[in-house]
Amino acid sequence: MSGWIVLGVIVILILFAVGAYNRLVALGQRVGQAFADIDVQLKQRHDLIPNLLETVKGYAAHERGTLDDVVKARSAAMSAQGPGQVAAAENQLSGALGKLIALSEAYPDLKANANFQQLANELSDLENKIAASRRFFNNAVQEYNTGIQQMPAALFAGMFGFTRKDFFDLGASRTEVEAVPTVKF
Secondary structure (H helix, E strand, O other), X not given: OHHHHHHHHHHHHHHHHHHHHHHHHHHHHHHHHHHHHHHHXXXXXXXXXXXXXXXXHHHOOOOHHHHHHHHHHHHHHHHOOHHHHHHHHHHHHHHHHHHHHHHHHHOXXXXXXXXXXXXXXXXXXXXXXXXXXXXXXXXXXXXXXXXXXXXXXXXXXXXXXOOOOOOOOOHHHHHHHHOOOOOOO
């Protein structure tokens, strides 16, 4: 009789372990898919940048420093690996692109250029898609990290090699995003 009880407990533990493993695999796959979605959006942004640079060059050729900053930031972003490095490199690229777009204020002819307007609109659309993809990724990471810490999965997660994942964080620009804007009249 006690042999059946021990066998029953072992079977229940195995079922819990299999269930926890399958759930963590599904959550891990969701994180991977979410990062792949971000990667697709970032590649589209990377492909748009050379066209934007060529358009700006014709109007603001003497703004070489800003153009070089965008090229360097794009190269760094394209070679970054993993969510942490990608997030940091993309934040630098976003800053450089912001400076590039700000040039249009100093050059009315550039601002009025239809090609520039189209590219700037595409870039804005991509930025919105990237932000949505980041939110989805961070939600998937949050669910995954919670999943490996909840019982009974917490008992098995380490044995199965499931480790905590990092969020796609805003990094240094977080203070800029969270800062309360000042309004002066």
